[in-house]
Amino acid sequence: MRYLIALFLLPSALWAGEFHLLDGDAALSRAEVMQVTERHLIEFYEGGQSRYSAGGAYSFTYASGGTAYGSFTVNSDGTICISYRNGRSRCDRLVRSHGRLVMLTQGGQRFAIRP
Numbered sequence: 438m439r440y441l442i443a444l445f446l447l448p449s450a451l452w453a454g455e456f457h458l459l460d461g462d463a464a465l466s467r468a469e470v471m472q473v474t475e476r477h478l479i480e481f482y483e484g485g486q487s488r489y490s491a492g493g494a495y496s497f498t499y500a501s502g503g504t505a506y507g508s509f510t511v512n513s514d515g516t517i518c519i520s521y522r523n524g525r526s527r528c529d530r531l532v533r534s535h536g537r538l539v540m541l542t543q544g545g546q547r548f549a550i551r552p
Contacts, residue, residue, distance in 0.1 A: 456516075456541045462532040467515045470531055473538070474511065480551040481540070495519050 458464065465473070473479065474489040481487075484500025495509040507521035518528040530541045531550075538550040 455543050456530045457545055458532065458541075459534065462534045462539070462541075465515050465531045465533065467511055467513055470511050470515045470517060473531060474509075474517070479540070481548045482551060483548060485548075487540075 456464075475491075477489055479487040479489075486498045488496045488498070489509060493508045493510065495507045496504050498504045505521055505523070507519050507526075509517055509519045511517055512528075516528045516530050518526065520526045527543050529543070532539050532541060538552075540548045540550060542548070
C-alpha cells in the first residue's frame with residue numbers, strides 16, 4: 438500500500454520541480470503562499486480569477502465567464518497543486534518578480550496577479 442501511495446504522489450512531486458525561474462524571480466515560501474491564498478481571491482490581468490477556500494476547494498473563473506472547479510493543496514515547497522473535477526491536475530508556483538506577484542504554470546506560462 439505504501440508503494441501505491443508513493444507512485445500516486447510521484448507525478449505531482451515531479452511537476453512541482455519544473456518551473457523555469459527568470460532573473461529577478463524569487464519563489465514564495467509555503468507560509469507566503471498560504472497568506473496569498475487566505476485572501477481567497479486572486480485576480481489576473483488577463484481577466485481570470487482563482488478562488489481558494491479554507492477547506493481546500495478551488496475554482497477558476499475565465500474572463501469569458503466559464504468556471505472550472507476542483508481542490509487545491511499547498512506543498513511544503515510552496516507549490517500550489519490543483520486537482521480539477523474533470524480529472525486534470527496541475528501545479529503552480531508563485532514568485533515575486535520585479536515588484537509584482539506572478540503565477541508560473543507547469544507549462545511555462547506566466548500570469549501577473551493584480552495587487
